[in-house]
Amino acid sequence: MKINTKIQVDSYPNNNTHILKITFSNDEKIQLYLQSCYISIPDLNIYNHFIEIKKVLKKSNWFFNPQVKISIPLKLTQKIVFRYNFGIDILVNRLEKEKYGPPCSLLSQSYFQFTPTPVYRAFISRSVRDSEKNAPDIISQYIQYWGFSPYTVGIQPLNKQFSDEELLVEINNQIQMADVVFGIATRRDKLADNLHWKTFEWLQGETGMAYAKKKQILIFVEKGIDLSGPAAKCNSIEFDSLNLKKIALFLDKIMPTIRENIESRLNTEALYKILLLGSVFVVGGFAIKGLKDTINEIQEKAE
Known part of the structure; x- marks a missing residue:
């Protein structure tokens, strides 16, 4: 059985709620019965979030389940990576008897990440x-x-x-x-x-x-x-x-330094436009943080 994950923005007006969805795909020649699962995301203080599934999964039958809602800031300034643990109880259908065999547990670990905004x-x-x-x-x-x-x-x-x-x-x-x-x-x-x-x-x-x-x-x-x-x-x-x-x-x-420099430039350009619209002449510019100094500092620490 294949397991994939996907992050989807929730449709609520505040737009800061995301949903972690798990996709199951049965690529085996036998029928499976998904009984229950749990998800743990330690960084978000989510431990053993239990969901009862009780669903037959035939070959090539895809669906999304379960769902865990995650709240993040509206404006991210850093890349955020969350690791999670996932476990599921599976009952296997023995084709020759059309009965489910003893349950087994499938455990996996993976991560998902959010990118900074704006893009x-x-x-x-x-x-x-x-x-x-x-x-x-x-x-x-x-x-x-x-x-x-x-x-x-x-x-x-x-x-x-x-x-x-x-x-x-x-x-x-x-x-x-x-x-x-x-x-x-x-x-x-x-x-x-x-x-x-x-x-x-x-x-x-x-x-x-x-x-x-x-x-x-x-x-x-x-x-x-x-x-x-x-x-x-x-x-x-x-x-x-x-x-x-x-x-x-x-x-x-x-x-973070590169993104901060971009934001600084865009804010300065926006201010110039406002002042020019008000017939005020401005001479000046914005300061770009020294990338060279930052790069040298990173390299020195790595050596």
């Missing part, structure tokens, strides 16, 4: 080659977990055919609309010294555009790459493609 827009400069997509796909997913919608020209939903002129316009527009720009520099061509690597050429052009637009930029650089050009001026962090989990830990430390 910001991220332009990701990365390779679109199939042979180089593993690390960028995983890192993009980690970025998405932190409340960002990733956009890369050449990858859905921006994977249509462009002429050379249209391509430059589209990249420029996407960078302009982005709240933050990430680069993922993966290995492509080995350099003459046979020790270092070059990355894909578009990284230089796209980070150059972002730098000129004064965007907040962070580049993930695969170990062994000699990063030069405009990209070398940007904040960067080295990663090992064989140990990408370290990136997730790094993002847990740096993302």
Whole structure:
């Protein structure tokens, strides 16, 4: 039997209640009878939440049950991960006698997570080659977990055919609309010294555009790459493609600063608009917290 979980927003007006749903799928050749189950979520002080099921589960028969309501803040500023324990009592139908056999218990452990709000827009400069997509796909997913919608020209939903002129316009527009720009520099061509690597050429052009637009930029650089050009001026962090989990830990430390900088910029721009509408001329800007200092601090602690 397969078990899947899903978080669904409740339909109540306050919109801060979520429902944890468990999906059962019988992929066995025998009929099952689900008697009862319990769920424990220690971080939310939910222990052995008991639900009586009493339902026959035929082959390929899907349904949602049970449901546990979870309240979370309306505006999350951090990624939140909850671990839970799940147990269920099952009676097995013996096909030859059409009777249920003795009950057995199935136990499993898993987790679910909530992403911060609001969701910001991220332009990701990365390779679109199939042979180089593993690390960028995983890192993009980690970025998405932190409340960002990733956009890369050449990858859905921006994977249509462009002429050379249209391509430059589209990249420029996407960078302009982005709240933050990430680069993922993966290995492509080995350099003459046979020790270092070059990355894909578009990284230089796209980070150059972002730098000129004064965007907040962070580049993930695969170990062994000699990063030069405009990209070398940007904040960067080295990663090992064989140990990408370290990136997730790094993002847990740096993302609050990145999100705070975005919120600060948006609040300042909103204030400018209000003042300009009132015919007041303002000169100034907003302070971006030093990503370089934060990155250095994280790296020093990791060493």
